[in-house]
Amino acid sequence: MTLSIDTKNVMPPERREFEYTQKDFEHVRDLVYQNAGITLQSSKTNLVYSRLSKRVRACGMQSFKDYLAYLEQDEEERTRAVTALTTNHTSFFREKHHFEHLVNQVWPALKKKLESGGRVRIWSAGCSSGEEPYSLVMALAGTDRNLPRWLLKHDFRILASDLAPHVLATARSGRYPNSIAESIPASLRNIWMTPDGDSMVVNPALQQLIAFKELNLLGTWPMKQQFDVIFCRNVMIYFDEPTKTTLFQNFSKKLLTGGYLYIGHSERLVGKASQDFVSKGQTIYQKRSM
Template identity: 50%
Template sequence: MSAAAAITARPPAREFGFEPADHRAISKMVYDELGILLPDGKAQLVYGRLAPRVRACGLESIGDYIKLIERDTDERARAFDALTTNHTSFFRESHHFDDFCERMWPGLVERLNKGGRVRLWSAACSSGEEPYTWLMAALGSDRAAAQKLLKRDVKLLATDVSPSVLETARAGRYTAATLRTVPSALHKAWVRGQGDALSVDPMLREAISFLPLNLLGEWPIKTRFDTIFCRNVMIYFDEPTKARLQARLADRLEVGGMFYIGHSERLAPEVGKRFECVGRTAYLKVAA
């Protein structure tokens, strides 16, 4: 559907003016900054997500809001925050965690116990369900053993471009419904609280560094990782952006490390040469 059609197909009940040119201007800003594609058919979604910001700023149209975010970087960040899609869940695409626990974790534990270091990265972690799942799955329900291991040189970096989801991730507070996909033994070991006031155990929260990072920008990251999860974000990018990002992530991964991507995502052919596909959307890095 064209922007004009997407905009005019709705009943004329919009609170704020929204022209096809406004949608194009927002799409360009979001693409240039975040790499996210917002084609014409997403016009209603864009309106729905920005309307609360337009209201909060006391403006009368999306056009006025665009003028504001062109000069106000804080408000622009809020607009981008509103426009990201943050859907996630505990144990999403859970065979990736099974694969990591079988293929990678025993060797990494051995390395930790010999005084070595382990680095893991959840890139585009959203509100934290993915990195918390990762740690729960790897550590299992033996809290004493987990505590001992977490004192070793193991770090899990979890990054996202959206400040609001990172806030939720750092707080580690979730509803019972959100936590319902956590297996009961792990729930018992790692979830605190009652009713709907539940939170992830501080031992897990403290083991994860949640940091803001735009995957398209500069990365102040020097380390190489033993495993990277980068799932369900590349679906929003075009092919050249996906290929560039995958190549950069591959550069940050140790040979012998694992790279997990979302179920509907694929490796670009030139990046795929550096990996062996060892499971569904699970790739072992075999060449530098």
């Protein structure tokens, strides 16, 4: 889902409903960095006003200064403020070469692992409203209507996590407007999506294969197991170099040897962890044995 503002129609400061100063912007910038690792450039000053003024109004505050003071005491509202400033743009089968690589180069060995009683875990980290993990299961199932049931009987699971509760609510519903679902290739959409008025709903068996969880990538990761595949695409683009360096190290630790990491088209591996990986294609990396 896209959260964006029409930059051509940005409200000029003199017409703003609430007082909003450079100091307020800097306060928000620090808050978002500390809580989500996201770096807001000063070009986002108007975007911050546009997105947070709705929260200022909803909380019955008269100014940004009062609202920001209130955030110090109210953790839930702080989460709402931070998530209101995340960019949740996503789509089904975005960067489709990743799904082709997964299906053709990685999945055959993972399927054998399942057949011989092994465990397979995939993580969509920063899954937004769910299009990415649903694309993953649809790509793996292809046109095989029996595969979801087969996967449910084997030790297969997808973890899909995001910081923002509002996008996870959409993901859990598995319901997408027709205009969004139409980017799913017709051969898969006809099998795995059920039309319902203006929207389409993901097949329940596919939904059962995915566990959606709220998780801040900057916090502690409760998962004990390692993963065979991690997708973390178009998330780290908003982080600064030290945050990316730490995250790549953590992803490396969380991947099994021989496991795959897929990152977004404008992202690149940074820091010491880049030595842990071998490039296997455009923004596709395999963890080497150490």
